[in-house]
Amino acid sequence: MTVQFAELLDSFLSHLISRRDPLVQRFLGGLSGAMRSRLLPTRRLPCERHLAPALAYADGPTLPLLRQFVQDGPALNWGQTYSATDLGRDFLDNYGWVELFGTRGHFENDLVAGGFLVLGPNTLYPDHHHLAEELYVPLTGGTEWHKGDAEFKEQAAGALIHHASDVNHAMRTADAPLVAIYLWRGGPLAAKSTLS
Numbered sequence: 101m102t103v104q105f106a107e108l109l110d111s112f113l114s115h116l117i118s119r120r121d122p123l124v125q126r127f128l129g130g131l132s133g134a135m136r137s138r139l140l141p142t143r144r145l146p147c148e149r150h151l152a153p154a155l156a157y158a159d160g161p162t163l164p165l166l167r168q169f170v171q172d173g174p175a176l177n178w179g180q181t182y183s184a185t186d187l188g189r190d191f192l193d194n195y196g197w198v199e200l201f202g203t204r205g206h207f208e209n210d211l212v213a214g215g216f217l218v219l220g221p222n223t224l225y226p227d228h229h230h231l232a233e234e235l236y237v238p239l240t241g242g243t244e245w246h247k248g249d250a251e252f253k254e255q256a257a258g259a260l261i262h263h264a265s266d267v268n269h270a271m272r273t274a275d276a277p278l279v280a281i282y283l284w285r286g287g288p289l290a291a292k293s294t295l296s
């Protein structure tokens with residue numbers, strides 16, 4: 101039997117393992133052995149329209165993973181943490197995530213959550229924080245990232261962006277949409293982030 105999204109999971113983990121970075125390895129340390137598949141219904145969101153255009157802003161080692169995500173996108177279980185009351189309808193039309201593995205995702209894991217975040221062009225994801233420690237790898241370039249007291253700074257595709265527990269962080273896109281992978285560990289994996 102073919103496990104649904106097995107190629108996506110393989111591509112996700114293979115990219116991270118290939119980085120040979122101690123920080124990445126620390127997050128991957130919680131992933132022991134094969135993860136059981138969890139059958140989730142397809143749930144679609146408006147932000148999926150940014151997937152195919154995102155390919156124009158990606159190249160290099162992150163491109164194969166982005167291609168796999170774009171291919172699988174319409175069949176995945178998309179989610180949103182916020183409501184229109186939190187951040188407005190325009191934000192919700194340009195924002196969404198997919199938990200690939202974790203306590204709710206397409207594969208079961210109680211120690212580490214991993215998945216994809218999408219933001220449309222010209223979108224600000226304002227300052228927020230959460231107890232879990234977080235690692236992002238943007239699969240597209242052109243987005244500015246900010247944490248703590250630092251200024252916004254553009255990060256290239258493939259950058260490693262670490263957010264320690266409860267540190268404020270934000271992202272701001274320009275012409276390019278953002279597709280990024282994330283990992284969460286060391287805190288409640290399904291917690292709603294606190295807007296600052």
Ligand SMILES: [Fe+2]
Nearest residue numbers: 230234263269
């Ligand atoms: Fe975060």
